[in-house]
Amino acid sequence: MPPFPPIPGAPPLPAAWPYALRPALTPLTRVEGADLPGLxxxxxxxxxxxxxxxxxxxxxxxxxxxxxxxxxxxAVIRPYRRGGLVRHLNGRVYPGPGRFAQELAVHRALWEAGFPTVEPLGFAFRPRLWGCEGAYLTRLAPGDPWPRTWAPEALPAVRGLLAALCAWGLHAPDLNATNFMVGPDGVLALDWDRARWTQAGDLFARYKARLDRSLRKLHAPDGFVI
Incomplete structure (x- = not known):
C-alpha cells in the first residue's frame, strides 16, 4: 500500500472569519488491524x-x-463510494488512502476553525483488489438533511457558510443540498471529500451553480436560490 501523499496545510484564516475557534483535536494515531462495526x-x-x-x-x-x-x-460511518459513470465499473476501490487522508485534513482544519460542521473522528482503509476501500467516521449530530424539511431559514445560513468557505479559499466541489443538515445546532455542512484550498476567484459562482442545480434536481420549493 503506498504511503499517504503530502497534504498541503490550510492557509491562514481570513481577518473577518465569523466563527470562534475550537480547541485543537487529538493528534492522529494509526491503528492496524481494526475491526469496524458493520464492516x-x-x-x-x-x-x-x-x-x-x-x-x-x-x-x-x-x-x-x-x-x-x-x-x-x-459515531457515523460512511463507506466511500464512487460516483458518476465509473461507479458501474468500480464502486469502491481506490488506488490508495490519500483521498481519505485529504478529506480528514480539510475537515479537521474546518472543525478547529469553528466552522459549522460535524466533528471528524478519522478514516479507515483496507486492501481490496488492486488498491483499497475506505470509510470515513464522524461524530453523530442531531438534525435532518435539509431536503427532508426544506427549512426556509436554512437559506441565509447556507449562503453564509459558502461565503466563509470562499473567504478562506476552500473549494468543496461535491457540496450540494443533501450535504447540509438542519438541527438544534443550526445548519451544519457535511462531506469534505475532494475539498481543496485554491486561489481561484470564482468560488462563490461555482458553489452557487452546484447548489442551485441540486435544489432544482431535488424539487426544492419555489424561490429557493443560492
Missing part, C-alpha cells in the same frame, strides 16, 4: 483510538448519497 476486520484506522466505534451498527435511513451510511453509538 468487519482488517482495517487500518487513522484518528483517535479512544473514539473508535464499538457495538451494533444501525442504519441511517434518512441519509442521502450513495447508500451504506450507518451509525454505531455516537
Amino acid at each position: 468487519g476486520p482488517g482495517w487500518t484506522f487513522v484518528g483517535d483510538p479512544a473514539r473508535m466505534p464499538a457495538g451494533e451498527p444501525e442504519g441511517l435511513g434518512g441519509a442521502f448519497g450513495r447508500g451504506g451510511v450507518f451509525r454505531c453509538g455516537a
Whole structure:
C-alpha cells in the first residue's frame, strides 16, 4: 500500500472569519488491524483510538448519497463510494488512502476553525483488489438533511457558510443540498471529500451553480436560490 501523499496545510484564516475557534483535536494515531462495526476486520484506522466505534451498527435511513451510511453509538460511518459513470465499473476501490487522508485534513482544519460542521473522528482503509476501500467516521449530530424539511431559514445560513468557505479559499466541489443538515445546532455542512484550498476567484459562482442545480434536481420549493 503506498504511503499517504503530502497534504498541503490550510492557509491562514481570513481577518473577518465569523466563527470562534475550537480547541485543537487529538493528534492522529494509526491503528492496524481494526475491526469496524458493520464492516468487519482488517482495517487500518487513522484518528483517535479512544473514539473508535464499538457495538451494533444501525442504519441511517434518512441519509442521502450513495447508500451504506450507518451509525454505531455516537459515531457515523460512511463507506466511500464512487460516483458518476465509473461507479458501474468500480464502486469502491481506490488506488490508495490519500483521498481519505485529504478529506480528514480539510475537515479537521474546518472543525478547529469553528466552522459549522460535524466533528471528524478519522478514516479507515483496507486492501481490496488492486488498491483499497475506505470509510470515513464522524461524530453523530442531531438534525435532518435539509431536503427532508426544506427549512426556509436554512437559506441565509447556507449562503453564509459558502461565503466563509470562499473567504478562506476552500473549494468543496461535491457540496450540494443533501450535504447540509438542519438541527438544534443550526445548519451544519457535511462531506469534505475532494475539498481543496485554491486561489481561484470564482468560488462563490461555482458553489452557487452546484447548489442551485441540486435544489432544482431535488424539487426544492419555489424561490429557493443560492
